[in-house]
Amino acid sequence: MNVPFFWVDVFATAPLAGNPLALVPDADALTTETMQAIAREFNQSETTFLVRPTLPGADHRLRSFTPGGFEVLGAGHNAMGAWLWLAASGRLDEDGGQYVQQIGEELLPVTATLDRAGRAVVTMQQSEPRFLTAVAGERRGALAAVLGLDATDLGDDRAAQVVSTGAEHLLVPARNPDAVDTAQPDTAGLREFLADVGAEGCYLYTTAVEPGSGIDAYARFFNPTVGIVEDPATGTAAGPLAALLVRDGLAREGAPITVEQGTALGRPSRIGLQVDDAVVTISGTGIIVGEGVLHL
Missing domain, CATH: 3.10.310.10 (Diaminopimelate Epimerase; Chain A, domain 1)
Structure with a gap:
């Protein structure tokens, strides 16, 4: 099995800054154990996998793991990097739009826009404090x-x-x-x-x-x-x-x-x-x- 992956510097405006994220799109064929093993291989703070949603109303489902195999259920740089990649890869509307992401059993709104330099800017809602x-x-x-x-x-x-x-x-x-x-x-x-x-x-x-x-x-x-x-x-x-x-x-x-x-x-x-x-x-x-x- 060949598994494409991407490296995203999140919260960065220049390469080699911000927080690096390993991202694996179209990961439905991977088991949870394989996802955890890939996260160990990359050894980044988090590796995110894009999979099909299991809840109605979601556009994309994200699963993120630490090198220790812990699944991250919050929406931070793990989710931000995934949506930045979706925008850059042409999987979102050209001028942005509003979407819903599934993380665990929660649905959270996401908005994608473009800044003056034409870069994607992602805004995500987190859970209630x-x-x-x-x-x-x-x-x-x-x-x-x-x-x-x-x-x-x-x-x-x-x-x-x-x-x-x-x-x-x-x-x-x-x-x-x-x-x-x-x-x-x-x-x-x-x-x-x-x-x-x-x-x-x-x-x-x-x-x-x-x-x-x-x-x-x-x-x-x-x-x-x-x-x-x-x-x-x-x-x-x-x-x-x-x-x-x-x-x-x-x-x-x-x-x-x-x-x-x-x-x-x-x-x-x-x-x-x-x-x-x-x-x-x-x-x-x-x-x-x-x-x-x-x-x-």
Whole structure:
């Protein structure tokens, strides 16, 4: 069996930036076990497979796996890259349009448009925000320790909290960008801490950014739960962060929100978001930088 695949740099405006995604279209002939094995072969944070929908009303169904075989059910760079490829490959209307994607058992709206440079821009709706476990008091020091930080490196004006717009991630406020960049997580310790608070990954962020920088928050993402040491652009974490910033009055409802991530990895990414009532949308563009064929 020959299996075509593509390489997409998501949340990027130039090659070799953003978050790389391996994409396998027309993957209906592949078993779940084969998909997981391919994800291990590519060894990227996520590999996405396009398959036929199983729910009425869906235009495309996406299945995404980490190298450890974990299926990702949120709509982040895994889904963004798939829709960017669909647009670039001529499988969507030339001038964009509105579509529905199936991820797991959920149907989520997607819009494709073109920017001034003629590049596809994809906007996806995430699941309704859920604000879950807060981490405060004595646990705050333990959290700082597993991140390789001092308690004074964490923001002291609000607690870390687990928030989900499709995937549960622990959002941890830091004092400034230097504190974010200084973090060196203890993988085993962080994995245990995340399991204890009911979270999958950890989004370390700060809103103490330079005025005029064009960003609202600066972040890094660690997910030892599924074997990701650090991810350069994480839509399933940026969405919850946008919802949290609006809830806490740190960003305006209905206004564009931009999160910068991946700078520490040399893959700078800017993730565009917006929160309207309980609706979180994420926007981005990207570039197809490679293609090939797996001979299985």
